[in-house]
Amino acid sequence: MATTTGKVYNSIKLGGTATDVSVARISHGLMAMTWTPYPVPDEICFESIKTGVDALPGGVKAFLNTGDFYAYDWGTANLEMLSRFFAKYPEYADKIFLSVKGGVNPTTHKPDGSLEYLRTSVERSIKTLGPLKKIDLFEPARLDGSLGIEKIMQNLVVLLKEGKFDHIGLSECNADTLRKANNVYPVTAAEIEISPFEYGENQKKVIATAKELNISIAAYSPLGHGFLTGQIKSPADLPKGDIRSHLTRFQESHFQNNMSLVHDLQRISSNFKNDNRDGGITTAQLCIAWVASLGPKTIIPLAGSSKKERTVENLMAGDLVPLSEEVMKEVGEAIGRNRITGDRYHGETEEQMGLWQ
Template structure:
């Protein structure tokens, strides 16, 4: 397997990463967290498959746990303690900056968040990129960015990212300080005018788009046949697209992707990742994985080339099957989307 690589954007434009990032959320934000051994093998597999000098892009958060605690970061702390030489082989992005259930762009909150993240990570790995998990609409963007730049200059982390921002916010923020990455949801069932605008703006400004949930939180794989397949307590059961009536109505999208994937000899998951990657050289699909075999399968998808006919067929599946249900719980405002 020939692994393609991409250059990150902004202040990290000298850093080369693998073509598919590794989301770590469901290693700990689940009723049944995986063992350290399984999690470590999953991370190592992705790192070891990359060419020398290429880093694996890892994505974590201050609150990826059922109790919204630092379990994900503590898992990484144990990983880097056991495999200290992997610190330089990985590029670590972490979201934070949330207080009282919502985003908070104040210096007090951002500093506390970054310090909490680094404390949980331990001494073996420094935070590479920090991003506010959502844009705080109550604090001026200039204030948020100036706070982040201050923390960079203090050496708290090296690069700034934004999450769930709109294209206009991304442009304004980048005028204040170069943004390395914009993390937004992109998949064959999450691709509307907002995604297209951010993707276009990011390409113009040399910013990486870290495309989370490229598999529609597992739905587009076709492995989850009904809502009853979700484990008890699974956070997806709260999302509107996973409500029974919407779940069934959206199945035509899965069936369309399955036909194209079968012809190409790949899984629907790999097809979805390849499609996201095909949207531009600055696109970095971010699927989650808790198994080494899945990590490698995802990486293989980053090496796939779609023919014009295959891309057209996927586009037809997207345009002829409108998606039922929104991305989160009922409104973009409620989930602090496109800030």
């Protein structure tokens, strides 16, 4: 159940080779801290991270997600920020399960799954993080279509056995690819997009396969890049230089249509009741809890936040899991009657962007 004490208690065991690791029911994405022309100041980032860790009981780790290209210039600014965090707060290193995405060439913006490039990416991440925090899980951010998944996995296993990280993850994979990858070596987590905006056949198949194979799913963008919170009323509300202004769903031709789903979700969240929440919950918490409830033992929503208040709000959604059948039905009906327009990113097809490979 949800709490109002600032502490959250709902946790989940990871899959694959990390079944002995308990993490918070909701993970913490760090991308927005640095993938902006105006990076968030260190002290605000640090408080967001620390507050999330401090909200957890002993023995439960905060699941943090970063990347070696999370910067406006596709550089290592996010990892550099984390390096400064661990230098200032070294006692937090063992309280965090750190997932790092890489394997994308920052010059071409294309995935490279070769052993040579994956080694370059991992070693860059290790060097940037510094000696205080090891990479717990490494995942190619996109799959290199020029290589079979078996070869990519073999390359990752080489680096794992060299001790460069402890667990292997994948991102934007389909169910067949996930199964083939797991046949080579156990996959700990698969990162895919799941939200009330994005819950189609691909998601359902990956969720079913992950459940069967005991693989965790890191469900990124459970809030539709912030759209589903309802806090953005029009495209004009986006700050100058915000990367979301390039996403088709945030553009004027689609924005107001897509707000109809947000209005339905706001109604459901404001009427929400359980033993501890007669006053309703935020729309963000409803969306996050709904995503988690699609796979209570498998799915870990990956919600981004830069501010400590938002980190705690997101984490507390984990204590609502699983949602009741009635609420799940309400959200499902809202999704069914509101046709979302605009694609996931910038107008390119998923094949062009290397998604769902």
